[in-house]
Amino acid sequence: MLSRPRSMIARAARVFATLWLAAMVAVAGSVNAFAQNVPVVRDAEIEALVRDYARPIFKAAGLSNDAIDIVLVNDQSFNAFVAGRRLFINTGALMEAETPNEIIGVIAHEAGHIAGGHQQKLREQLERAKTMAIIATLLGAGAIVAGATTNSRGLAGAGMGVAAGGGEMAQRSILAYQRTEEMTADRSAITYLNATGQSGMGMLKTFGRFQSALSLSGAQVDPYRISHPMPQERIANLEVLVKQSPYVDKVDPPALQQRHDMMRIKIAAYMGGQAAASRLMRKNPGSLASQYGLAQTTYLYGNLAAALSKTNALIKAQPKNAYFQELRGDILMKANKPKDASEAYAKAVSLDPARSGLLPVSYGQALMAIGTPDSLEKAVVQINKGLARDRENVAGYRYLAQANGELGKIPAADLATAEGHFYSGDYRNAKIFAMRAQQKLKRGEPGWLRAQDIINYAPPGKKK
Numbered sequence: 001m002l003s004r005p006r007s008m009i010a011r012a013a014r015v016f017a018t019l020w021l022a023a024m025v026a027v028a029g030s031v032n033a034f035a036q037n038v039p040v041v042r043d044a045e046i047e048a049l050v051r052d053y054a055r056p057i058f059k060a061a062g063l064s065n066d067a068i069d070i071v072l073v074n075d076q077s078f079n080a081f082v083a084g085r086r087l088f089i090n091t092g093a094l095m096e097a098e099t100p101n102e103i104i105g106v107i108a109h110e111a112g113h114i115a116g117g118h119q120q121k122l123r124e125q126l127e128r129a130k131t132m133a134i135i136a137t138l139l140g141a142g143a144i145v146a147g148a149t150t151n152s153r154g155l156a157g158a159g160m161g162v163a164a165g166g167g168e169m170a171q172r173s174i175l176a177y178q179r180t181e182e183m184t185a186d187r188s189a190i191t192y193l194n195a196t197g198q199s200g201m202g203m204l205k206t207f208g209r210f211q212s213a214l215s216l217s218g219a220q221v222d223p224y225r226i227s228h229p230m231p232q233e234r235i236a237n238l239e240v241l242v243k244q245s246p247y248v249d250k251v252d253p254p255a256l257q258q259r260h261d262m263m264r265i266k267i268a269a270y271m272g273g274q275a276a277a278s279r280l281m282r283k284n285p286g287s288l289a290s291q292y293g294l295a296q297t298t299y300l301y302g303n304l305a306a307a308l309s310k311t312n313a314l315i316k317a318q319p320k321n322a323y324f325q326e327l328r329g330d331i332l333m334k335a336n337k338p339k340d341a342s343e344a345y346a347k348a349v350s351l352d353p354a355r356s357g358l359l360p361v362s363y364g365q366a367l368m369a370i371g372t373p374d375s376l377e378k379a380v381v382q383i384n385k386g387l388a389r390d391r392e393n394v395a396g397y398r399y400l401a402q403a404n405g406e407l408g409k410i411p412a413a414d415l416a417t418a419e420g421h422f423y424s425g426d427y428r429n430a431k432i433f434a435m436r437a438q439q440k441l442k443r444g445e446p447g448w449l450r451a452q453d454i455i456n457y458a459p460p461g462k463k464k
């Protein structure tokens with residue numbers, strides 16, 4: 001299930017507009033705090049697909065894929081950037097891309113930035129630019145004050161001019177720096193695409209689209225376009241490199257394209273609504289992706305029995321697809337059949353090649369809904385399994401606390417609540433619940449030790 005904006009684990013709705021700011025905050029050390037300001041959505045299927053896109057590229061770039069988390073950002077605009085160890089990608093970017101290759105190209109370009117160590121340099125550059133801007137502002141403000149005291153409009157105007165000029169100077173310095181970095185990242189991207197036998201056409205298409213969109217006075221400005229200036233010269237250089245590649249005409253494998261189509265329809269169905277999904281389905285009516293879209297829109301906006309029969313047909317077509325089983329589980333949960341749902345989720349967990357932490361948590365929720373002491377015990381096992389794979393799933397701790405609470409295991413419930421607060425960045429409440437858990441736990445046992453870690457934790461930049 002793709003968690004929708006209302007129910008998602010995301011916190012505030014503020015999105016960073018540019019890569020500059022993102023890189024700055026992330027490099028400053030508080031990636032966790034940064035993530036809290038991004039409307040994150042979680043979905044096992046999409047996360048697995050984007051990781052499959054990124055894996056060969058990161059390997060070619062000499063970056064360890066294990067170390068990189070995929071973070072889906074619920075935003076309709078186009079953006080993708082790397083901050084710290086995370087690859088952030090907007091659902092809007094995934095929706096816009098017609099082929100996997102378009103996204104893979106963007107990932108290759110971003111990998112070029114990481115491998116080139118651009119984040120660190122960017123931060124230094126920003127520091128310098130900021131200093132320049134501050135000096136310019138001070139000069140401007142001084143002139144304005146002078147103008148005000150002599151009651152001269154002319155001088156005040158001059159002051160404004162100085163301020164604007166300084167900002168422009170700082171901006172120009174960033175742009176000059178960026179141009180070099182962007183072309184370096186483009187070249188690296190082509191190297192990685194060649195190494196993995198993939199075409200650069202998707203990247204060229206995406207970047208070309210940004211360039212042409214610049215000439216229009218668009219209502220919506222994509223953050224990616226602001227952070228990635230696309231002058232004619234850059235596109236022209238890129239085009240030469242792309243067309244020189246022996247893989248220029250290589251297309252994505254059909255199975256990957258199918259997963260991509262299913263992902264786009266899913267995002268459309270959950271984020272854009274029935275009409276958005278129908279628009280995509282009309283392009284390829286008989287396809288499996290369209291059937292998937294229809295099952296999902298029927299589940300979300302229509303009849304559960306009809307959704308179930310459509311999903312069963314999908315399962316028949318692809319019996320090993322973990323996410324069809326997951327959808328079946330979601331439908332059965334909504335239909336208030338937790339026992340059947342738990343069986344579907346159990347299959348989803350066992351079929352999932354990506355070993356997502358989300359599916360065992362869904363399985364655990366279904367077991368909780370059954371509500372017997374035995375199923376609650378099993379729920380705790382499954383939710384813990386999910387959390388072991390995915391430590392920062394805040395919603396998972398909430399369910400874990402609830403399941404333990406219903407079993408009368410109060411210290412374990414308190415510890416789970418502490419963890420949930422901890423990973424959502426609420427260290428104060430995390431400590432309160434960790435201390436409460438410790439009072440009832442045996443000194444030195446694993447739960448007690450974990451509680452102690454939370455109590456001892458000092459957030460970056462703050463005193464304990």
Ligand SMILES: [Zn+2]
Pocket residue numbers: 109113181182185227228
């Ligand atoms: Zn770039």
